[in-house]
Amino acid sequence: MKVYFLKKNNFIISYIHFNFKINNNNNNNNIIIFFLKKDIPTLAINFDLEWNRLKIAMDAIFNTAPLSDSLEGLYTLCENLCKYDYSSSLYQNIRNELIEYLKQEFINISKKLDEQNFLVSLSYLWTSFCKKLIMIRSIFLYLDRTYALREVKAGSLWSLGLELFKTYVANVSNIRIKAINELLALIEIDRQKKFITGEEENKYILLRTIIKMFIDLNMYEDFENAFLEASTIFYKKESRLYINKISMSTNSGQLIAEYLQSVETYLNEEVERCNLGCYNGYVDSVTRKSVTLIVENEMIKSYINIILEKGFEYLISSKAYNDLLRLYNLINRVDLLESLRIYFLNYIKKTGSFYVLDSSKDPVMVQSLLDFKKDLDDVLEQSFNNNDKFVNTVKEGFEIFINERQNKPAELISKYIDNKLRQVRSIPEETVEQLQERCMFLFRFINGKDVFEAYYKKDLSKRLLLFSKSINIELEKSMIAKLKDECGGGYTSKLEGMFKDMSVSKDLINDFIKEPEYSSRIGNVSLNVNVLTSGFWPSYPQSTYNMPQELLECQNAFSDFYLKSHSGRVLQWQNSLGFCVLKADFPKGAKELIVSLAQAIILLHFNNTDVLSYSEIETLSQMNTKELKKSLQSLSCGKYKVLIKNTEGKNVVESDSFVFNKEFESNLRVLKINSIQAKESLEERKTTREKVIKDRQYQIDAAIVRIMKARKTISHPILLSELFKQLKFSITPQDIKIRIESLIERDYIKRDLSNNTIYHYVL
Amino acid sequence: MKIKLNSWSSVALWKWVVTDEEDVCGICRNQFDRCCPSCKIPGDDCPLVWGQCTHCFHLHCMIKWLQTESSNQACPMDRRPWVYLTGDPTTQDSQQQQQEQQQEQQL
Ligand SMILES: [Zn+2]
Ligand SMILES: [Zn+2]
Ligand SMILES: [Zn+2]
Numbered sequence: 015m016k017v018y019f020l021k022k023n024n025f026i027i028s029y030i031h032f033n034f035k036i037n038n039n040n041n042n043n044n045i046i047i048f049f050l051k052k053d054i055p056t057l058a059i060n061f062d063l064e065w066n067r068l069k070i071a072m073d074a075i076f077n078t079a080p081l082s083d084s085l086e087g088l089y090t091l092c093e094n095l096c097k098y099d100y101s102s103s104l105y106q107n108i109r110n111e112l113i114e115y116l117k118q119e120f121i122n123i124s125k126k127l128d129e130q131n132f133l134v135s136l137s138y139l140w141t142s143f144c145k146k147l148i149m150i151r152s153i154f155l156y157l158d159r160t161y162a163l164r165e166v167k168a169g170s171l172w173s174l175g176l177e178l179f180k181t182y183v184a185n186v187s188n189i190r191i192k193a194i195n196e197l198l199a200l201i202e203i204d205r206q207k208k209f210i211t212g213e214e215e216n217k218y219i220l221l222r223t224i225i226k227m228f229i230d231l232n233m234y235e236d237f238e239n240a241f242l243e244a245s246t247i248f249y250k251k252e253s254r255l256y257i258n259k260i261s262m263s264t265n266s267g268q269l270i271a272e273y274l275q276s277v278e279t280y281l282n283e284e285v286e287r288c289n290l291g292c293y294n295g296y297v298d299s300v301t302r303k304s305v306t307l308i309v310e311n312e313m314i315k316s317y318i319n320i321i322l323e324k325g326f327e328y329l330i331s332s333k334a335y336n337d338l339l340r341l342y343n344l345i346n347r348v349d350l351l352e353s354l355r356i357y358f359l360n361y362i363k364k365t366g367s368f369y370v371l372d373s374s375k376d377p378v379m380v381q382s383l384l385d386f387k388k389d390l391d392d393v394l395e396q397s398f399n400n401n402d403k404f405v406n407t408v409k410e411g412f413e414i415f416i417n418e419r420q421n422k423p424a425e426l427i428s429k430y431i432d433n434k435l436r437q438v439r440s441i442p443e444e445t446v447e448q449l450q451e452r453c454m455f456l457f458r459f460i461n462g463k464d465v466f467e468a469y470y471k472k473d474l475s476k477r478l479l480l481f482s483k484s485i486n487i488e489l490e491k492s493m494i495a496k497l498k499d500e501c502g503g504g505y506t507s508k509l510e511g512m513f514k515d516m517s518v519s520k521d522l523i524n525d526f527i528k529e530p531e532y533s534s535r536i537g538n539v540s541l542n543v544n545v546l547t548s549g550f551w552p553s554y555p556q557s558t559y560n561m562p563q564e565l566l567e568c569q570n571a572f573s574d575f576y577l578k579s580h581s582g583r584v585l586q587w588q589n590s591l592g593f594c595v596l597k598a599d600f601p602k603g604a605k606e607l608i609v610s611l612a613q614a615i616i617l618l619h620f621n622n623t624d625v626l627s628y629s630e631i632e633t634l635s636q637m638n639t640k641e642l643k644k645s646l647q648s649l650s651c652g653k654y655k656v657l658i659k660n661t662e663g664k665n666v667v668e669s670d671s672f673v674f675n676k677e678f679e680s681n682l683r684v685l686k687i688n689s690i691q692a693k694e695s696l697e698e699r700k701t702t703r704e705k706v707i708k709d710r711q712y713q714i715d716a717a718i719v720r721i722m723k724a725r726k727t728i729s730h731p732i733l734l735s736e737l738f739k740q741l742k743f744s745i746t747p748q749d750i751k752i753r754i755e756s757l758i759e760r761d762y763i764k765r766d767l768s769n770n771t772i773y774h775y776v777l
Numbered sequence: 778m779k780i781k782l783n784s785w786s787s788v789a790l791w792k793w794v795v796t797d798e799e800d801v802c803g804i805c806r807n808q809f810d811r812c813c814p815s816c817k818i819p820g821d822d823c824p825l826v827w828g829q830c831t832h833c834f835h836l837h838c839m840i841k842w843l844q845t846e847s848s849n850q851a852c853p854m855d856r857r858p859w860v861y862l863t864g865d866p867t868t869q870d871s872q873q874q875q876q877e878q879q880q881e882q883q884l
Contacts, residue, residue: 479786479788482786503817504817507817507818508818511818511820518821539782539783539784539785540783540784540785541784541785541787542784542785542787543786543787543788543789544787544788544789545789545790545791546788546789546790546791547790547791547819547820547821548790548791548792548810548819548820549810549811549812549818549819549820550818550819550820551790564782565782565785568787569787569789572789573789576789576791580791582793582794582824582825582827583791583792583793583794584791584792584793584794585790585791586789586790586791586792587787587788587789587790588787588788588789588790591787591788592785592786592787593785593786594782594783594784594785594786595782595783595784596780596781596782597780597781597783598779598780599779599780599781611785611787614782614785617780618780618782620779620780621779621780674779712811719806762806
C-alpha cells in the first residue's frame with residue numbers, strides 16, 4: 015500500500031494507493047481516492063481577530079469606502095477560517111452584518127416613504143445593495159462555494175442577501191405596497207404619454223429596475239396582480255370616456271375608426287411594455303397575454319354592439335378597408351366574429367334591397383349590383399382575410415335580397431348581358447367575358463331561372479336575327495356554356511337549339527343557291543332565310559303584308575325548295591323579323607339602307623311615284639295601322655329622313671302624305687333605319703312574362719302527370735311536397751290546386767270517390 | 778329605279794303539319810310543338826310520323842307503342858293496322874277531311 019500526498023492550488027489532496035488481493039484468482043489493482051476535506055491545522059488561529067479584519071472590509075464596502083486589505087488577502091483569510099472549521103460562525107457573522115446594514119438602510123428609506131422620489135431611493139438602495147453583495151461574495155467566495163453551498167438551506171451568500179432584502183421590502187412600513195403604488199402611478203402616466211420630455215428614459219430605467227427587483231426578490235406576482243387590476247381600471251375608464259363621446263357625437267362612424275386605432279395603439283404599447291428587452295419595456299413578458307386580454311375585453315368585447323352599430327356601416331360604405339381590417343382583427347381577438355358577420359349580412363341585405371326594390375333604379379340595377387359585389391370582394395380580400403364564412407355571407411345576402419323582387423332582376427340581368435353582347439365591337443372581348451362571369455354570380459341566386467331564360471332567349475333571338483353580322487359568336491357560346499355549367503343541359507338545350515338553327519339555315523341557303531331551279535327565281539337578290547324550329551324561339555306576333563312581287567317570289571322559291579326535302583312541315587314567314595338592305599339612288603349620292611321588311615315594302619312603292627299619301631300606302635301594303643305608322647315615322651321623322659312628311663310634328667296621322675327625299679345626303683354610306691325593331695316594346699315584355707307563366711303551368715302539369723304516372727295513387731300533401739322538390743321556381747299551393755283542377759277536367763287524373771284528398775292516375 | 782332590293786335576311790318558322798296548334802300526340806298527350814317524353818328538345822330530333830289512317834304521333838312514341846304487346850301493330854286511336862305514310866302528309870289533308878266527313882255521315 016502506497017500513500018501519496020499531493021498539493022495543488024492550496025488544496026491538499028491525499029492519494030492513498032492500496033494494492034492488495036481481493037481473491038487468489040484476481041490480480042487487479044484497485045485505486046481508492048480519499049479527498050481530505052480538512053488540512054491538518056499546524057497553527058492555532060484567532061477567529062475574532064481574523065473576523066475583525068473581514069468585518070472592517072465589509073463595513074468599508076457598505077460605506078462605499080476603500081478597502082484596507084487587498085481582495086486577495088481577504089479571500090485567503092476567509093479560506094483559512096473555513097479550513098480551521100469556522101465556516102459556520104463566519105456565515106453567521108456575515109448574515110448578522112447584512113442584517114445590521116439592511117436594518118439601518120430600511121430605517122432610512124422608510125423615512126422617505128412619503129417623499130416624491132421614494133422610488134428613486136429604493137432603486138438606488140437596491141442597485142447599490144446588489145453591487146455591495148457581489149463584492150462581499152467575492153471576498154467570501156471560498157465560503158460561498160463550500161459551506162454555504164452544502165450546509166445552509168438559504169444557499170449562497172447572494173441568495174442570503176436577497177432573502178434578507180426581501181424580508182425588509184415585505185415587512186418594513188409597507189414599502190412593498192408603496193413601491194407598487196408608485197410603480198402603478200408611473201405606469202399610468204406612461205399610458206397617458208405624460209412623461210416630461212427628456213425624462214422618459216430615466217423613468218423607464220427606474221421602472222425596469224424596481225420591477226426587476228420584484229422579479230429577483232421572487233415577489234413579481236405581487237406586482238403583477240396589482241398591475242393587472244390597475245390596467246383593468248385604466249382601460250375601463252378609457253373606453254367609457256371614448257364611448258360616451260361616441261354616443262353623443264353625430265359623427266360617430268369616424269370616431270369609431272379613431273377608437274379602433276387607439277385600441278390598436280394601446281395593444282401595441284402593452285406588448286412593448288411587457289418586454290424587458292425593449293427600450294421602453296419594463297414589465298415581464300409573462301404578463302403580456304393577461305394585459306392585452308384586458309385591453310381587448312374592456313375596449314372591444316364590452317362595447318362590441320356599440321362599435322358595430324355606430325361604426326360598421328360607416329366604415330364599409332366609406333370603403334375604409336384598413337379600418338375594417340383593424341375592426342376584423344380586433345373582433346377576431348375577442349372571438350366575436352359572428353357578431354361582425356351578422357352586421358355584414360344585414361348591410362348586404364339592406365344595400366342590395368335598396369338597389370333591387372326601387373323601380374326607379376331599374377336602369378342601373380345590374381350595374382349597381384355588380385359594382386356592389388366588386389366592393390364586397392375588396393372588403394373580403396382586404397379586410398376580412400377572405401374568411402370562408404364571410405365569403406359565404408356575401409352569397410347568402412345576395413340570395414336573400416335578389417329574390418325580394420320577383421322576375422325583375424332576372425329580366426334586367428338578361429338585358430344587361432344583351433346590351434354588352436350587342437356592343438362587342440366597342441368592348442374588349444375579355445371584359446365582356448368577365449362581365450358575363452360577374453353576371454353569373456347574380457344569376458346563380460335567382461329563384462326564377464325560367465324568367466331569365468325567357469328574356470335571355472328573346473334577347474338572343476334578336477341578336478341572332480337582327481345583328482347576326484355584328485355579334486361575336488364565341489362570346490355568345492361562352493355565355494351559354496356558363497349557363498349550362500350552372501343549370502345543366504336541360505336549361506340551355508333550347509338556347510343551343512337556336513344556334514343550331516342558325517347553322518342549319520346557313521347550309522340550307524347554300525344548298526338553295528346551288529339549285530338554279532329555285533334560286534334563279536329570285537334574280538339578283540341576295541337571300542338569306544333563317545329557318546327556326548318553333549319550340550326553340552320566342553313567339554312573335556304574325557304580321558301579314560301585301561308584298562311586292564319580287565319579295566313574294568323570294569319567299570315562294572325558298573318555301574318550295576325547303577318543303578321538297580322536309581315533308582310534314584309548313585313554313586310560317588315571320589315578317590316582323592329579319593331585315594333588308596336597299597340600294598337607294600339619291601341624286602346627291604347612292605346609299606345603302608338597312609331597313610325592316612315593312613320599311614322596305616313602303617320604300618319600294620316609291621319606285622313608281624315620288625309622292626304617296628298615307629292611305630295609298632295603306633292600300634298598297636295592307637299593313638296594320640300601328641305597324642304602318644311606326645314604319646313611316648321612322649322613315650320620315652327619325653335621324654335619317656328618307657321620306658319627307660308634308661306636315662310638321664313627330665307623329666304620323668292618316669291625312670299625311672310622303673315625298674321621296676331627293677335632297678337626302680349623309681356622310682355615311684350605310685344607314686341603319688331599322689333600330690325600332692331592336693327596341694323592346696312594352697307589349698313584348700308582357701308577352702314574355704305571359705309566356706313564362708304559361709310555361710310554368712305546362713311544367714307543373716308535366717310534373718304532376720309524371721308523378722301520377724309513377725305512383726298511380728297519391729295524397730294531396732305528398733303530391734305537393736314532390737312538386738316543390740321537382741320544380742325549380744317558386745310556386746304556391748294555390749297555383750298547384752288550379753293545375754290539379756285543370757288536369758282533372760282534362761281527364762288526366764281523378765279524385766278518389768270517398769276521399770277527395772287522394773288522386774288517381776287515369777290510365 | 779330609285780330603290781333596289783340588294784339583300785334580304787328573312788325569317789321563317791317551320792312547324793309540323795297538324796290541323797290544330799293545340800293538338801296533342803295520342804300516345805304521350807304532349808302538344809306536337811313539344812317533344813315526346815323521352816326527348817328534351819322538340820324539332821328535328823323528335824320528328825312526327827303519320828299513318829295511312831292519317832293519325833299523327835311522335836315517332837319515338839309510335840316506336841315504343843308498337844313494341845308493346847297490346848299494340849297489335851295497330852294505330853292506338855282507331856285500331857286499324859298501322860302503316861307508315863310515305864310522302865307528304867299535307868296532300869293527304871283533303872283525303873283525311875273527306876274520310877272524317879264520311880265517318881260522321883255514317884254515324
Ligand atoms: Zn307523343
Ligand atoms: Zn322524341
Ligand atoms: Zn289512326
